[in-house]
Structure formats: structure tokens, C-alpha cells
Amino acid sequence: MTEKTLHITSGDMVGANLARAGLGKEILVWHDVLYDGSRCAGWPDEETITARTEFLLRVTGGGLSRERLLAAVRGQYQRLAGAGEYDHLVLWFDACLFDQSMLVHLLTCLSQKGIHNLELIEVASFPGIAPFHGLGQLSPEQLASCYEHRRPVSPAQLDFASRVDRAFAEHDLAAWREIAAMPSATLPHVPPAMARRLLEEPDAQTGLGRLESLALAAVRAGCHDPLQIFQAVSAADTAPQYWGDTTLWAVLNGLAERRPALLRISGPAARLPQWESSYDLTRFFVAAVP
Structure with a gap:
């Protein structure tokens, strides 16, 4: 058998x-x-x-x-x-x-x-x-x-x-x-x-976890396209990388929804899609809030 x-x-x-x-x-x-x-x-x-x-x-x-x-x-x-x-x-x-x-x-x-x-x-x-x-x-x-x-x-x-x-x-x-x-x-x-x-627990000074900090740093360094941000954060993080695009988009959305907001997302929707979507990611623009 x-x-x-x-x-x-x-x-x-x-x-x-x-x-x-x-x-x-x-x-x-x-x-x-x-x-x-x-x-x-x-x-x-x-x-x-x-x-x-x-x-x-x-x-x-x-x-x-x-x-x-x-x-x-x-x-x-x-x-x-x-x-x-x-x-x-x-x-x-x-x-x-x-x-x-x-x-x-x-x-x-x-x-x-x-x-x-x-x-x-x-x-x-x-x-x-x-x-x-x-x-x-x-x-x-x-x-x-x-x-x-x-x-x-x-x-x-x-x-x-x-x-x-x-x-x-x-x-x-x-x-x-x-x-x-x-x-x-x-x-x-x-x-x-x-x-x-x-x-990933909130830092005592910034209130941000590591992935949030890396994402915010990438945007402040001039990355505005979601895919550019992904590449920059991936390069800055240490292996093995535990997160994928769904996780990172959720982090970016969270930074935009904080009060006060740390990021501003503009494009075909108010938030980056965290799952399969008909939206073209290149149409989104992510900017740091001054």
C-alpha cells in the first residue's frame, strides 16, 4: 500500500x-x-x-x-x-x-x-x-x-x-x-x-515599529511610488524579510490614517489596496506630511 x-x-x-x-x-x-x-x-x-x-x-x-x-x-x-x-x-x-x-x-x-x-x-x-x-x-x-x-x-x-x-x-x-x-x-x-x-512594538520615542519607521524613512528620502517604497524598505530591512506587499501597504495606510497623519496618499482611492485590486499601483502617490 x-x-x-x-x-x-x-x-x-x-x-x-x-x-x-x-x-x-x-x-x-x-x-x-x-x-x-x-x-x-x-x-x-x-x-x-x-x-x-x-x-x-x-x-x-x-x-x-x-x-x-x-x-x-x-x-x-x-x-x-x-x-x-x-x-x-x-x-x-x-x-x-x-x-x-x-x-x-x-x-x-x-x-x-x-x-x-x-x-x-x-x-x-x-x-x-x-x-x-x-x-x-x-x-x-x-x-x-x-x-x-x-x-x-x-x-x-x-x-x-x-x-x-x-x-x-x-x-x-x-x-x-x-x-x-x-x-x-x-x-x-x-x-x-x-x-x-x-x-515591531512601538518605539518609546517615536511610537513607531521598525517596519513603520523604515516605510516613513523611504518616503521622506524621496520614494513616492508604492513599488519604489517597497524596494527601498526591502533593501533597508534585514533578512529574512517576513512581510510582503499586503503588509507594507497596510503599514502605509496606517501611517496615513494616524492622527496627526504622517503620510498622505493620493490616487484612484484613499487607501492603497491591501489585496487584489483593479487599481494600478503606479497611479498612487505617497508623500510625507510636513
């Missing part, structure tokens, strides 16, 4: 490339921003499902309907609950904050369901690719070459994942600092990812 394997990862592009990598067609792409927003630790209750739906509605700027998001959130947990029917579960994640917060949550949820036949592939670098930000930079062939490096997930890793997932869920800054300061960990990319999350 052929053994069944489920591959779990983040990002639709990674999921599509895994499907073309010849490693099997059973792929679950997880969608959520688990380093932020209200939730409980581990397996979600109905209140958390609703809270995550509302959070993702804000993250996408209303670009996806509440009904679609609710169905997606419920659907991915339903599929995860049935993961015990597979002989192998292979989790594919990189070292960035987005992936590490998702990894610890999924490990915690699977452990709570008694599913322990887990293997992990973590890719923090790849020959010939610099700067390396994540799995989305790899071709199907490059992903396939990583498969031999998978390793069983240990009980110690599951215990640590549960601790970190709770810290994220409870927004426990003391726990964040403790985890970020760890010289080593059973999940080695978690401490630096947590250190990056701490940088």
Missing part, C-alpha cells in the same frame, strides 16, 4: 511549486498572520475563529469578504484535524517571523490532536540565493532538493512550540524577550524571529 504524505507550508507560491516538485500532490497551504492579532493558544475555539476572521478582514483591507475568510479559516482547521489519516506530515517553513509563528502554532495544534508523525524541513539559506528571505524564492527543483533534509519533530520541539505559541497568543512581552534572548533552542530560528517581532 502506498503511504500517504501531507505537505504543509505557507504561501500559495510555495504550495504551487511543491505541487510541481514531484513530492506528492497533497498540500495544505496555511493562511494566517499568527504573530499578530487576537487568538487563543493552540487549537482555536469558535470565538478565536471569529476573531481571526475579523483580523484577516482588516489585514486584507476588505479585499476578501467576511464569508469567504470565515470559510477559509474554518476549512483549514478542519483539514488539519483530519491530518491523522496520513502516514507522514511534512512541514516546510523558512526562518522568517511569519513562518516561525505559523510553525509553532501548527505544531501545537497537531500535538493537541495527538498527531505526532511529523517531519520538519526548515530552510534558512540556499546556495546561490542572497539575500535569502524564504521558500518563495525556490523553484520546484530546488524545493525537491531540500526533501532529503527533513527530520522528525521531537517531543522537546513540540513542548517548545507550545510555549512560544502561547507567548504569541497572549502578547506576553516578557516571554517574548526571554525567548528572543535564548542562545539556542530546539527550534533554532524562533529566537531571532521573536527578536524581530519585538522590533
Whole structure:
């Protein structure tokens, strides 16, 4: 009998490339921003499902309907609950904050369901690719070459994942600092990812997180087109980059909506689209408020 394997990862592009990598067609792409927003630790209750739906509605700027998001959130947990029917579960994640917060949550949820036949592939670098930000930079062939490096997930890793997932869920800054300061960990990319999350907390002097500060600096330096701003912020930030265009557009919108506003956005809409849109991004102009 052929053994069944489920591959779990983040990002639709990674999921599509895994499907073309010849490693099997059973792929679950997880969608959520688990380093932020209200939730409980581990397996979600109905209140958390609703809270995550509302959070993702804000993250996408209303670009996806509440009904679609609710169905997606419920659907991915339903599929995860049935993961015990597979002989192998292979989790594919990189070292960035987005992936590490998702990894610890999924490990915690699977452990709570008694599913322990887990293997992990973590890719923090790849020959010939610099700067390396994540799995989305790899071709199907490059992903396939990583498969031999998978390793069983240990009980110690599951215990640590549960601790970190709770810290994220409870927004426990003391726990964040403790985890970020760890010289080593059973999940080695978690401490630096947590250190990056701490940088997004409001600065005592400016009130801005690191990504907000980098975005504002790019505009003040003369970048006004959203794509120019993206390139400037990407160049100024340190690898691995955990954010994409949706996150950055939300940051720019937030800076424009502060009182007093720090940015002014003009163009075909009052806000940059945070999801798929018919608007041409080159028609937007972002300026610093004097």
C-alpha cells in the first residue's frame, strides 16, 4: 500500500511549486498572520475563529469578504484535524517571523490532536540565493532538493512550540524577550524571529515599529511610488524579510490614517489596496506630511 504524505507550508507560491516538485500532490497551504492579532493558544475555539476572521478582514483591507475568510479559516482547521489519516506530515517553513509563528502554532495544534508523525524541513539559506528571505524564492527543483533534509519533530520541539505559541497568543512581552534572548533552542530560528517581532512594538520615542519607521524613512528620502517604497524598505530591512506587499501597504495606510497623519496618499482611492485590486499601483502617490 502506498503511504500517504501531507505537505504543509505557507504561501500559495510555495504550495504551487511543491505541487510541481514531484513530492506528492497533497498540500495544505496555511493562511494566517499568527504573530499578530487576537487568538487563543493552540487549537482555536469558535470565538478565536471569529476573531481571526475579523483580523484577516482588516489585514486584507476588505479585499476578501467576511464569508469567504470565515470559510477559509474554518476549512483549514478542519483539514488539519483530519491530518491523522496520513502516514507522514511534512512541514516546510523558512526562518522568517511569519513562518516561525505559523510553525509553532501548527505544531501545537497537531500535538493537541495527538498527531505526532511529523517531519520538519526548515530552510534558512540556499546556495546561490542572497539575500535569502524564504521558500518563495525556490523553484520546484530546488524545493525537491531540500526533501532529503527533513527530520522528525521531537517531543522537546513540540513542548517548545507550545510555549512560544502561547507567548504569541497572549502578547506576553516578557516571554517574548526571554525567548528572543535564548542562545539556542530546539527550534533554532524562533529566537531571532521573536527578536524581530519585538522590533515591531512601538518605539518609546517615536511610537513607531521598525517596519513603520523604515516605510516613513523611504518616503521622506524621496520614494513616492508604492513599488519604489517597497524596494527601498526591502533593501533597508534585514533578512529574512517576513512581510510582503499586503503588509507594507497596510503599514502605509496606517501611517496615513494616524492622527496627526504622517503620510498622505493620493490616487484612484484613499487607501492603497491591501489585496487584489483593479487599481494600478503606479497611479498612487505617497508623500510625507510636513
